[in-house]
Amino acid sequence: MRTVLAILLLLFATYTVLVYGYGHGDRDERASAAVREGMRTWQKENCASCHQLYGLGGYMGPDLTNITSQRDTLRIRTFIRYGTGRMPGHALSDVEIDKMIAFLGWVDRTGTRIMPPEATHWTGTYLLEKP
Amino acid sequence: MSGTFRLYVGFALVMLLAALVFGTVAAFVFLSPALGAYLPFEQLRPMHVSAALFWIITAATAGVMHYKKEVFGEAREPFLQRAFMVLWIATTMSVFVFYAFRKFGGREYWEFPPLLGVPILLAWLLLLVAYFRSWARRTTPAPLYVWMWTTGILFFLFTFIEQNLYHVPWFRDYYLREITVQWKSNGAMVGAWNQMIYGTALFLMVRISGDEGIARGQKVFVFWFLGLSNLMFNWGHHIYNVPTAGWIRHVAYGISMAEWIFLINIMRGFRSKLDEHKKFKHLLTYRFLIASELWIFLNLFLALLMSVPAINRYTHGTHITVAHAMGTTIGINTMILLASFSNMLRVDELPATRKRWMDLGRTLALASLLVFWCALIGAGMLKGYRDVALGMTDFQQMMRPVLTVLHVFAFAGLGVLAGLGMVAWNYLGALRKLDP
Numbered sequence: 268m269r270t271v272l273a274i275l276l277l278l279f280a281t282y283t284v285l286v287y288g289y290g291h292g293d294r295d296e297r298a299s300a301a302v303r304e305g306m307r308t309w310q311k312e313n314c315a316s317c318h319q320l321y322g323l324g325g326y327m328g329p330d331l332t333n334i335t336s337q338r339d340t341l342r343i344r345t346f347i348r349y350g351t352g353r354m355p356g357h358a359l360s361d362v363e364i365d366k367m368i369a370f371l372g373w374v375d376r377t378g379t380r381i382m383p384p385e386a387t388h389w390t391g392t393y394l395l396e397k398p
Numbered sequence: 399m400s401g402t403f404r405l406y407v408g409f410a411l412v413m414l415l416a417a418l419v420f421g422t423v424a425a426f427v428f429l430s431p432a433l434g435a436y437l438p439f440e441q442l443r444p445m446h447v448s449a450a451l452f453w454i455i456t457a458a459t460a461g462v463m464h465y466k467k468e469v470f471g472e473a474r475e476p477f478l479q480r481a482f483m484v485l486w487i488a489t490t491m492s493v494f495v496f497y498a499f500r501k502f503g504g505r506e507y508w509e510f511p512p513l514l515g516v517p518i519l520l521a522w523l524l525l526l527v528a529y530f531r532s533w534a535r536r537t538t539p540a541p542l543y544v545w546m547w548t549t550g551i552l553f554f555l556f557t558f559i560e561q562n563l564y565h566v567p568w569f570r571d572y573y574l575r576e577i578t579v580q581w582k583s584n585g586a587m588v589g590a591w592n593q594m595i596y597g598t599a600l601f602l603m604v605r606i607s608g609d610e611g612i613a614r615g616q617k618v619f620v621f622w623f624l625g626l627s628n629l630m631f632n633w634g635h636h637i638y639n640v641p642t643a644g645w646i647r648h649v650a651y652g653i654s655m656a657e658w659i660f661l662i663n664i665m666r667g668f669r670s671k672l673d674e675h676k677k678f679k680h681l682l683t684y685r686f687l688i689a690s691e692l693w694i695f696l697n698l699f700l701a702l703l704m705s706v707p708a709i710n711r712y713t714h715g716t717h718i719t720v721a722h723a724m725g726t727t728i729g730i731n732t733m734i735l736l737a738s739f740s741n742m743l744r745v746d747e748l749p750a751t752r753k754r755w756m757d758l759g760r761t762l763a764l765a766s767l768l769v770f771w772c773a774l775i776g777a778g779m780l781k782g783y784r785d786v787a788l789g790m791t792d793f794q795q796m797m798r799p800v801l802t803v804l805h806v807f808a809f810a811g812l813g814v815l816a817g818l819g820m821v822a823w824n825y826l827g828a829l830r831k832l833d834p
Binding site for chain 2 (some may be wrong): 268271282283286287290291292294295296297298303309310311312313314315316317319320321323324326327328333337353355373377380381387393394
């Protein structure tokens with residue numbers, strides 16, 4: 268029993284190291300200072316309470332993974348500042364809003380939130396091509 | 399039962415009531431944001447999620463602390479354990495104070511400012527030391543439930559630390575690494591508290607049936623190893639659509655398909671469960687336990703479907719995910735934890751009228767939960783179809799029929815609130831009257 272448990276724990280430790288080091292694939296771009304600030308604002312304003320990134324987060328508003336390629340900056344800026352019927356406005360400075368948009372742009376460049384149908388393999392899993 | 403422990407159990411029940419109230423109000427504010435003029439949705443959601451999480455973790459640790467006394471032969475409550483309980487309650491209450499002032503940390507599940515993670519970590523370390531000191535006194539080979547409690551406590555610590563790795567720039571400077579590590583820890587953390595809760599369920603079944611063999615056989619350990627493998631490697635379904643390295647997806651898919659073995663095992667054991675039910679159905683503790691088994695079956699089936707990436711493509715980010723989360727937290731975790739509290743508070747010795755009220759609450763909660771769960775699945779299917787299959791880009795237009803279905807969910811939520819509220823309220827009454 269102890270042997271099986273030890274093997275499992277060893278596998279878990281190895282897998283954890285692999286995930287940390289290589290799990291993120293090769294599409295990632297290092298965050299700039301503006302992106303880091305934008306991420307902090309995203310968290311401070313608790314945007315994930317209502318919005319999703321890659322389908323993870325709240326359900327009140329739309330998924331924002333690819334918002335910067337779907338809407339122009341001016342429109343996104345207006346939405347953040349003044350809100351809409353269901354979304355409250357956010358009292359943020361122009362600089363803070365720009366940084367949040369930089370963060371959303373950074374997320375957008377990593378991929379698309381919905382898998383293309385051609386990525387589905389016959390076994391039911393996804394096989395992704397490099398961008 | 400010490401004064402501190404009574405306070406701890408009472409606090410867990412208050413968290414359950416808070417989770418139910420915040421959740422029900424949040425559901426109605428979700429449908430009509432104008433209702434949230436004083437307490438908007440972005441404040442209600444973290445309050446609901448945190449109250450639910452703290453109910454589950456507080457009640458799970460209460461079960462471990464209470465039953466280990468008997469298993470390890472503890473004469474009195476360790477000081478470190480009491481220190482854990484006080485620090486845990488104080489930190490949890492601070493979380494809600496921060497939410498009231500709109501101070502958030504913005505991470506899924508743990509939405510409070512990250513500084514509060516320090517006392518939580520400290521409290522958990524106190525519990526860990528207290529637990530292992532008691533464990534050292536054990537003289538006989540540990541039954542399975544002890545292994546489950548132990549791995550639950552250890553993995554909670556590990557996943558909690560892992561969840562906070564984003565403070566290290568190396569982790570957060572690459573978005574895909576950040577999101578992968580975040581969901582690796584979130585997924586495994588659910589497995590960690592499930593280990594503690596299922597351990598308590600097994601302990602209770604041993605106690606009710608008087609058959610220690612069910613926690614010692616080779617077969618139960620094989621199933622435990624399968625469950626543990628799930629905890630360790632089956633978090634990838636949360637991020638199937640994130641363009642991580644392909645092997646993360648393949649490992650998660652492969653491991654999750656092993657869960658069919660659990661499903662087949664449940665179906666094979668159905669007949670013996672019926673016989674067992676005839677014998678013990680008069681016990682409220684047993685009734686809660688058996689309710690959780692039905693929900694394990696339903697949720698496992700749903701989880702298996704959601705774990706196929708080609709199906710997950712339509713269900714991910716929809717209310718089907720919420721159905722799964724609610725089914726597991728209410729249908730499985732809460733039912734087992736209420737069984738645990740029922741045993742702890744000696745509810746089966748209460749007058750028949752009180753027990754009838756509690757049983758009525760349990761029935762009402764379960765019936766409402768089924769409607770609630772089906773409505774969420776319906777809403778999720780509709781959203782998945784309109785979003786992925788039809789490719790609708792206007793969010794409001796996409797959500798219009800979904801919101802109509804969600805009215806059923808919100809009203810069924812009132813039934814869950816009333817039913818579980820009745821049970822929790824009676825438990826609080828039983829706790830007050832319990833001899834020290």
